Amino acid sequence: MGLFVAQVLTGLANAAALFLVASGLSLIFGVTRIVNFAHGSFYMLGAFIGYSLMQVLPGMFGFWASVVLAGLAVGVIGVIVEICVLRPVYKAPELFQLVATFGVILVIQDLALLTWGADDVLGPRAPGLKGIVRIMDEPVPKYDLALIAITPFILFGLWYLIARTRVGILVRAATQDREMVGALGVNQAWLFTGVFFLGATLAGLGGAIQLPKGGADLLMDFNILAAIFVVVVIGGMGSLPGAYVAAVLISVLNVFGVTYLPQSTLVLMFVVMAVVLMIKPYGLFGREEVAGEHGQVGEPERPIKPAGIKVRVLVAVGILLLALLPVFGSSFSQVLTADVIIFCLFAASLHFILGLGGLVSFGHAAYFGGGAYVAALLVSYLQTPMEIAFLLAPVGAGFAAFIIGWLCMRLTGVYFAMLTLAFAQLLWSLVYQWGEFTGGDDGLVDIWPSEWLNSTTPYYYFTLVFGIGGILLLRHVAHSPFGYALRASRDSARQAEATGINTKRVQWLAFTFAGAVAGLSGALFVFSKGSVFPTELEVARSFDALIVIFLGGVKTLSGAIVGGASLEYAKDFLTRFEYWRLTLGLIIIFVVILAPEGISGTLRKLAERIGIMKDPDSNHSKIRNPAVNAKAHTRENTRENTREDP
Amino acid sequence: MNIILDVRNLSKSFHGLQAVDFVNFEVREGELLALIGPNGAGKSTCFNMLMGQLKPTTGEVFFQGENLVGKYPRQIWRKGVGRTFQITGTYSSMTVVENVQMALMSHRRRIFSIFPYAHKIYKEEAISYLDMVGLADQAERHCAILAYGDLKRLELAIALCHKPTLLLMDEPTAGMAPTERESVMQLTADIVKDQNISVLFTEHDMDVVFGHAHRILVLNRGKLIANGSVDEIRNNPLVQEVYLGGGNLFEVAS
Numbered sequence: 071m072g073l074f075v076a077q078v079l080t081g082l083a084n085a086a087a088l089f090l091v092a093s094g095l096s097l098i099f100g101v102t103r104i105v106n107f108a109h110g111s112f113y114m115l116g117a118f119i120g121y122s123l124m125q126v127l128p129g130m131f132g133f134w135a136s137v138v139l140a141g142l143a144v145g146v147i148g149v150i151v152e153i154c155v156l157r158p159v160y161k162a163p164e165l166f167q168l169v170a171t172f173g174v175i176l177v178i179q180d181l182a183l184l185t186w187g188a189d190d191v192l193g194p195r196a197p198g199l200k201g202i203v204r205i206m207d208e209p210v211p212k213y214d215l216a217l218i219a220i221t222p223f224i225l226f227g228l229w230y231l232i233a234r235t236r237v238g239i240l241v242r243a244a245t246q247d248r249e250m251v252g253a254l255g256v257n258q259a260w261l262f263t264g265v266f267f268l269g270a271t272l273a274g275l276g277g278a279i280q281l282p283k284g285g286a287d288l289l290m291d292f293n294i295l296a297a298i299f300v301v302v303v304i305g306g307m308g309s310l311p312g313a314y315v316a317a318v319l320i321s322v323l324n325v326f327g328v329t330y331l332p333q334s335t336l337v338l339m340f341v342v343m344a345v346v347l348m349i350k351p352y353g354l355f356g357r358e359e360v361a362g363e364h365g366q367v368g369e370p371e372r373p374i375k376p377a378g379i380k381v382r383v384l385v386a387v388g389i390l391l392l393a394l395l396p397v398f399g400s401s402f403s404q405v406l407t408a409d410v411i412i413f414c415l416f417a418a419s420l421h422f423i424l425g426l427g428g429l430v431s432f433g434h435a436a437y438f439g440g441g442a443y444v445a446a447l448l449v450s451y452l453q454t455p456m457e458i459a460f461l462l463a464p465v466g467a468g469f470a471a472f473i474i475g476w477l478c479m480r481l482t483g484v485y486f487a488m489l490t491l492a493f494a495q496l497l498w499s500l501v502y503q504w505g506e507f508t509g510g511d512d513g514l515v516d517i518w519p520s521e522w523l524n525s526t527t528p529y530y531y532f533t534l535v536f537g538i539g540g541i542l543l544l545r546h547v548a549h550s551p552f553g554y555a556l557r558a559s560r561d562s563a564r565q566a567e568a569t570g571i572n573t574k575r576v577q578w579l580a581f582t583f584a585g586a587v588a589g590l591s592g593a594l595f596v597f598s599k600g601s602v603f604p605t606e607l608e609v610a611r612s613f614d615a616l617i618v619i620f621l622g623g624v625k626t627l628s629g630a631i632v633g634g635a636s637l638e639y640a641k642d643f644l645t646r647f648e649y650w651r652l653t654l655g656l657i658i659i660f661v662v663i664l665a666p667e668g669i670s671g672t673l674r675k676l677a678e679r680i681g682i683m684k685d686p687d688s689n690h691s692k693i694r695n696p697a698v699n700a701k702a703h704t705r706e707n708t709r710e711n712t713r714e715d716p
Numbered sequence: 717m718n719i720i721l722d723v724r725n726l727s728k729s730f731h732g733l734q735a736v737d738f739v740n741f742e743v744r745e746g747e748l749l750a751l752i753g754p755n756g757a758g759k760s761t762c763f764n765m766l767m768g769q770l771k772p773t774t775g776e777v778f779f780q781g782e783n784l785v786g787k788y789p790r791q792i793w794r795k796g797v798g799r800t801f802q803i804t805g806t807y808s809s810m811t812v813v814e815n816v817q818m819a820l821m822s823h824r825r826r827i828f829s830i831f832p833y834a835h836k837i838y839k840e841e842a843i844s845y846l847d848m849v850g851l852a853d854q855a856e857r858h859c860a861i862l863a864y865g866d867l868k869r870l871e872l873a874i875a876l877c878h879k880p881t882l883l884l885m886d887e888p889t890a891g892m893a894p895t896e897r898e899s900v901m902q903l904t905a906d907i908v909k910d911q912n913i914s915v916l917f918t919e920h921d922m923d924v925v926f927g928h929a930h931r932i933l934v935l936n937r938g939k940l941i942a943n944g945s946v947d948e949i950r951n952n953p954l955v956q957e958v959y960l961g962g963g964n965l966f967e968v969a970s
Contacts, residue, residue: 371809373858376833547830554834555827558807558818565805568767569874570790570822579828 072206077329079205081322083214086221087113087280089317091294092301093228093310094272100245100308101265104156104167105484107613108174109298110291112270115178116144116277117286118186121193124281130197141275148270152263155659160262162666165430169620170662172613175291176655182288184649190288193281213282220279225314228272232310241265245308296495296609300343303488306356315354336499340492344477347489351481371625376549392534396527404530405598406642411537412594414634417615417622418541419587421630424619426548427580428560430487433494434588434615436474439607441467441589442596443501446514456520456597463593464586470497471585475578491609498607513603517596533594540590545627547583556580621661623668632670718745720882720914721766726775727938728761735761737938738775743882743916748905750925751918753935754958759918760802762935763886766916767799768792779882798880802887802918804867806859806874811835813855815870816842819877845873848907865896872904876911883908885917889924897921901928926950934958 095109120140127136155170199216202209232238244251244261252258277286284290301320305312320339327338352358377385392411396404420434444466448454454462474493481489501508508514523529547553558566559573566573596602605611614637615630622633640657644650665672721743728736736758743749751759764770766777768789777784784792793799807815820838821827846852849869854862862870868888875883888904889897901924908915919925925932932949934942936958942949949955 373809373811373814375835549833549835550830551821551826551832551834551837552828552830554810554814554818554821557809561807561809562805564801565807565871565874566818566822567789568793568799568801568805569819570793570878571818571827572790576827 072208075206076208076210077325078322079210079214079218081325082221082318083211083217083283084321084325085314085317086217086224087276087283088294088297088301088321089221089314090224090276090279091273092298092305092313092317094269094276095298096302096305096308096310096313097232097241097265097272098269099302099484101241101248102156102160102167102262104171105165106171106269107168107295108151108171108178109269109273110293110295111175111178112144112148112273113277113294113298114182114286114288114291115147116140116274117193117281117284117290118182118191118277119143119274120278120281121191121286122186124194133194133196137275137278140278141271144274144277145267145271148266148273149263151270152266155663156266157259157262158663159666162662166620166624166662166666169617170659172617173655173658173662176651176658178655179288179291180649180652180655186286188288191286193283193285195282199282217279221314225310229310237264292610296491297339299488299491300339303353303485304343304346306353307484309353309355312353312355333503336503337496340495340499344489344492344496347481347485347492348477351485353485374549374627389534389538392538393531396530401526404526406639408530408533408537408594408598410635410638411533412591412598413614413618413638414631415537415540415591415594416588417618417630417634418544419584419591420615421619421624421627422544422548422587423577423580423584424616425624425627425629426553426560427556427577429577429581430483431581431612432487432491432609432616433612434490434584435607435609435611436490436494436497437467437471437585437588438592438595438611438615439501439602439604440470440497440585441592442602442606443508443514443592444589445593445596446517446602447508449517450514456518456523460593460597463596464589467589467592468582468586471588472578472582475581475585479574479578479581491612494607494612495609498604498609501607502604508604511604513601515601517602518600519597523597529598533598536590536594540587541631544587548627552576552580617658621658621668623671625667626670626674629668629670632673633668636669719743720745720780721916722776722778723766724776724778726762726765726772726777728758728765728770728773734938736765736772736935739935739938739940741933741940741943743914745914746909746912747930748908748915748917748928750929750932751916751935752920752922752925752932756937757935758938759935760886763799763884763918766884767797793878796878796881797884798875798878798882798913799884800868800871800875800886800888802890804864804871806862806867806870808860810859811855812851812857812859812862812870813839813842813846815859816845816873816877819874823878842877845876846870848876849873849903865892865900868892868900869903872900872907876907876913879911880913883913883915885915887918887920889919889921894923897924898927904928 091109091113094112095106098104098106098109120136123136123139124133127133151174155174156167159167159170196213196216199212202211203215204210232241240251240256240261244256244258248258251261277290297320301313301316304319305314305316320342323338323342324335327335331338346354350356392407395407399407416434416438419437420431423429423431441463445459445463448459448462449456474490477493478486478489502510504510505512518524519529519532523532555566555571555576558571559576563573592606595606618633618637619630620633621637622631623629640654644654647653661669667675719742723739723741726736726739727734739762751762753759761770765772766784768784768787768791772785775785779792779795779797782795784795784797807818810818814835817834817838820842821834824838826837843852843855846855849872851866851869851873854866859867859870872888885904889900892900904915905928907913926946929946931945932942933940934949934952934955941958942952942955944952
């Protein structure tokens with residue numbers, strides 16, 4: 071009994087930091103609709119800055135002053151990030167800001183490395199709260215009790231701010247309809263900045279307050295990221311009490327998990343999230359998101375057409391050049407290009423559901439890594455010939471996507487994204503912690519292709535055929551009736567359902583198809599490397615694909631390919647330098663700001679402006695009816711306009 | 717005349733609010749039936765129950781003898797009921813003609829095929845529907861830059877694709893300028909007459925209603941308070957009470 075109580079108390083104390091960081095994330099998302107990946111970095115900065123301050127400021131007063139000052143300092147950093155990085159891209163397509171925040175993560179990682187070095191630092195213990203208290207004979211640190219006591223006050227303070235003050239009213243109003251708030255004369259830009267300050271401050275406080283329990287290291291940004299997303303989603307987006315309850319739930323379960331089911335620790339919170347979302351699709355305290363409530367940001371997507379003869383010739387020449395690479399390129403260039411093709415295929419499969427279907431999956435690596443593991447397991451345990459294992463990998467990955475897609479389909483938007491992430495993490499932790507079957511952290515090795523493919527050049531051609539083939543297949547399906555039905559379900563589910571299209575089934579099958587193609591890329595990957603490790607299933611892998619799609623241009627079919635190739639080659643070049651993250655992060659941020667439609671979308675715009683390509687919209691109306699084009703820009707007003715028929 | 721749609725004891729309550737209160741009516745073959753009433757009378761609720769978007773609290777909806785209650789919108793559409801929305805729902809990433817082709821692909825059950833190029837199939841047929849509503853010259857334009865009135869026409873073309881027996885139109889002229897209202901409604905009347913489609917529509921514009929409806933239903937606070945010909949409704953004191961609090965009205969109907 072005593073142990074039980076002690077564990078509950080430990081869980082409650084752990085919940086403090088988690089709640090602080092998660093509530094900040096929830097506030098920022100609620101008002102700005104930005105999924106702030108850099109929130110974990112704010113938390114890490116809070117810890118490091120707090121640590122540095124505690125070295126200078128002595129005593130009990132110094133400790134708590136350091137915590138508060140660290141929070142405020144991180145708040146200021148948040149403001150800088152918001153003004154410099156996010157403000158220029160608010161008008162960009164939805165979720166594009168996510169890429170910008172990813173750039174911020176990289177920059178902060180290297181800046182922290184520069185400032186505090188690579189070693190972990192141990193947090194100082196809080197003066198005056200150093201000892202332990204015996205509760206039912208079990209030792210409980212005094213600092214834990216202090217945290218347990220403080221957290222409800224912070225919750226109450228935040229709740230009061232949001233529910234009872236004028237600022238809180240503005241924040242809540244902006245959460246519901248930010249355009250209306252703008253129309254009523256509130257300066258949105260400063261409201262967003264203010265919310266970012268508050269959210270970042272909370273993250274910084276969270277980082278500083280957990281110092282005596284955990285210290286600070288350079289991995290804590292990614293380590294907390296998944297947990298705070300889980301907390302926000304379980305509690306319900308935008309609900310402070312929800313975030314608190316969820317933080318307590320996750321923390322307490324985690325403490326018990328460590329004691330009784332040590333092999334379950336990684337997966338536990340994702341299981342909880344999956345269960346909660348399947349029972350309550352909008353979290354414990356969340357309300358249903360009304361579709362279209364926040365309006366579409368940016369230009370609507372253009373109609374797609376199969377490539378014309380010029381583009382086809384260009385693509386054919388490109389493929390020919392790739393095919394000639396072994397003649398003039400080194401063996402290393404073949405390996406690198408094969409890696410790029412594999413990654414592009416993976417990114418293109420995600421683009422199929424994300425770009426065309428509007429289904430944002432945060433867990434697409436599950437099918438990439440899944441395919442790789444299916445092939446590797448078949449080869450390791452059943453001595454399956456490589457050719458058969460290679461073909462079964464997409465089948466296995468497709469099957470996983472079929473099951474997971476079915477479970478996720480009832481959710482939409484961010485909740486859908488989080489549930490796909492939960493299942494991907496589930497698969498990852500299964501592979502990671504079921505060591506005797508999957509090799510765990512050591513991975514599966516010695517997975518080489520058959521004799522006839524087992525050297526660089528033949529396997530390069532093999533990759534070329536299946537990689538480019540897969541990409542062309544995805545493109546063709548995009549132009550088929552099925553691809554159109556997928557876009558129709560995204561554009562107007564209401565109209566699609568009212569004209570006989572089972573939108574959920576269309577999306578489910580598209581999800582399965584994309585999973586199978588990701589599995590194909592995973593199979594290509596595993597035989598090119600000869601091994602597979604759990605990292606191939608990680609969140610970071612999923613995010614890689616997500617980032618390149620947005621960098622390349624989510625609204626163009628070629629976006630995933632352009633983005634994937636650019637990022638892979640850039641990474642290969644940059645990782646030779648010491649502070650490559652800083653450079654890459656800055657490049658990403660600059661691309662995001664300078665090319666808000668992605669590389670491919672911006673290049674197209676540029677080509678149209680200088681006259682190489684034609685803008686289908688303006689071109690058409692120039693011939694037919696110049697007045698209509700002018701109207702298009704003031705579409706809101708056209709409701710009241712009469713259109714004179716010619 | 718044959719009864720196409722038979723609505724019996726239809727009602728819907730939202731947390732105690734009786735939005736639609738035991739309504740009975742029928743739609744006859746080939747008629748243009750208007751459902752009118754002040755804001756909040758329950759027209760849209762009624763419509764959404766007919767199309768399967770809302771589940772009625774009580775009642776049945778028989779379409780050619782078959783009960784539609786409990787069916788999904790897409791299933792009801794397959795039976796031959798088309799609809800247009802009060803706020804248009806079109807596929808903004810496609811061209812105008814592709815919007816219509818999409819409905820044709822769905823009608824022919826081709827949405828799961830992955831071999832043909834979608835922009836090629838049923839194109840001529842789709843253009844013929846666009847021609848019907850006067851949009852053929854804009855077939856290749858991007859749907860997102862269409863004027864609002866044209867979007868309404870496009871929705872009509874989409875709704876005609878599967879040769880419906882019954883067309884449900886929720887405020888077909890909402891948000892349009894007066895001259896355009898008349899032309900769209902005249903167009904609709906001509907098409908449905910030509911193809912023998914029955915229409916049930918809601919509308920706030922009394923010129924449109926009295927100019928084109930064959931018969932009118934009046935809803936007020938969820939209750940059906942009148943059901944009759946245009947003249948009967950025009951002279952019905954109860955309806956006048958609801959709309960203007962007495963006095964004569966609807967004189968200028970064209």
